[in-house]
Amino acid sequence: MGLGLSDPLADHPCSRLESLPVEILQLIFLHSLEVNLPRASLRLSQVLSTPLLYTWLIRLAFSSPNSGSREGFFTPDFLPPPLDFWALSWEERQQLQTNLLACRWCTFPLFRRCQREYVDHAIRRKCAGLVFHPDDQAVLSNLEPHFENLEACDWAVLGRRGKGDLVIPAQLKKTSRTLSSRTVDRKVAIWFHFGAVQIREPSEIYYENDLFRLPCSVAIGPGRIPDKVLRMPWSDAQFEFLQLLSADFYLDEDEAQPDRSSEITYRLIRTRKIEPFRRLLSIPFRAANCRVIARWPLQHSHYSLVRRHGSGPGDPFANVILNERWDDLPAEAKQDLLQYVQSSTPQDES
Numbered sequence: 001m002g003l004g005l006s007d008p009l010a011d012h013p014c015s016r017l018e019s020l021p022v023e024i025l026q027l028i029f030l031h032s033l034e035v036n037l038p039r040a041s042l043r044l045s046q047v048l049s050t051p052l053l054y055t056w057l058i059r060l061a062f063s064s065p066n067s068g069s070r071e072g073f074f075t076p077d078f079l080p081p082p083l084d085f086w087a088l089s090w091e092e093r094q095q096l097q098t099n100l101l102a103c104r105w106c107t108f109p110l111f112r113r114c115q116r117e118y119v120d121h122a123i124r125r126k127c128a129g130l131v132f133h134p135d136d137q138a139v140l141s142n143l144e145p146h147f148e149n150l151e152a153c154d155w156a157v158l159g160r161r162g163k164g165d166l167v168i169p170a171q172l173k174k175t176s177r178t179l180s181s182r183t184v185d186r187k188v189a190i191w192f193h194f195g196a197v198q199i200r201e202p203s204e205i206y207y208e209n210d211l212f213r214l215p216c217s218v219a220i221g222p223g224r225i226p227d228k229v230l231r232m233p234w235s236d237a238q239f240e241f242l243q244l245l246s247a248d249f250y251l252d253e254d255e256a257q258p259d260r261s262s263e264i265t266y267r268l269i270r271t272r273k274i275e276p277f278r279r280l281l282s283i284p285f286r287a288a289n290c291r292v293i294a295r296w297p298l299q300h301s302h303y304s305l306v307r308r309h310g311s312g313p314g315d316p317f318a319n320v321i322l323n324e325r326w327d328d329l330p331a332e333a334k335q336d337l338l339q340y341v342q343s344s345t346p347q348d349e350s
Contacts, residue, residue, distance in 0.1 A: 062215035097223030115195030164189030217248035
């Protein structure tokens with residue numbers, strides 16, 4: 001027996017577009033890559049707002065364009081037609097990355113799931129010609145425990161500090177040697193925080209060589225870090241997402257005029273949000289017009305604002321700047337902030 005609940009779409013007159021079959025609407029969406037289409041109506045939202053479509057869009061926009069991906073990687077089961085990874089220009093990919101990151105559904109947990117699937121796919125497609133020790137093969141066949149326990153994994157910038165969180169030796173199938181000979185033809189390295197895989201020769205140490213990675217930005221023009229990870233409530237998930245994006249996707253348009261980050265810094269100082277301020281100062285970022293990453297920008301006006309809105313001796317904002325950014329501070333700012341935190345009475349600047 002029914003509950004007597006009415007269908008919210010029953011009395012809604014459908015447009016010609018909305019009246020199309022679901023499969024046709026999804027094809028239109030995938031051909032157009034118009035991320036605002038699901039927002040056009042409740043009917044379109046119900047048809048186009050599915051985890052599977054979201055996953056395909058993330059694979060299309062954020063998979064690595066490395067040379068190894070050009071053959072046998074973007075299979076129909078991984079990225080089905082009409083989606084074509086190589087058909088996008090770098091400008092189109094950059095804009096798609098920015099648009100997707102700004103979507104409410106584009107969350108850190110979804111990216112983590114896409115990373116797990118991407119790494120598994122890269123191993124299946126690119127390790128087919130390798131032989132592993134049975135114990136190592138068992139590890140590669142079930143990486144879920146590693147993704148669920150990332151505390152010991154490297155959060156270094158692009159994995160540069162290490163050769164991989166997990167490095168497994170392998171031999172080429174065409175060799176007659178056995179693994180007991182301890183001869184290694186290849187090493188499979190995985191960085192779990194970065195969703196990255198590399199199959200390299202034993203002598204290679206540079207992870208940049210043919211790295212499979214998700215998310216991967218467009219080197220010529222990176223996507224934009226979304227506003228949603230740079231505002232309240234400043235949750236742990238926001239900072240994890242921000243750390244994942246920070247080295248590849250841009251914070252400010254212009255390195256010389258960091259307007260966006262500057263406004264965020266002003267707001268945190270004025271509202272006395274010390275914990276997000278502390279955490280932002282520890283994460284490296286890049287600007288749209290600069291490929292070199294650098295620490296969160298601070299300006300002389302920020303130091304003055306700390307004194308204006310601070311709590312006097314021992315002010316936490318002043319102490320964080322002195323402790324975390326001492327080498328970056330101009331001599332005058334060092335002296336002013338030291339005097340401020342060590343003074344016996346609070347200072348009141350106009």
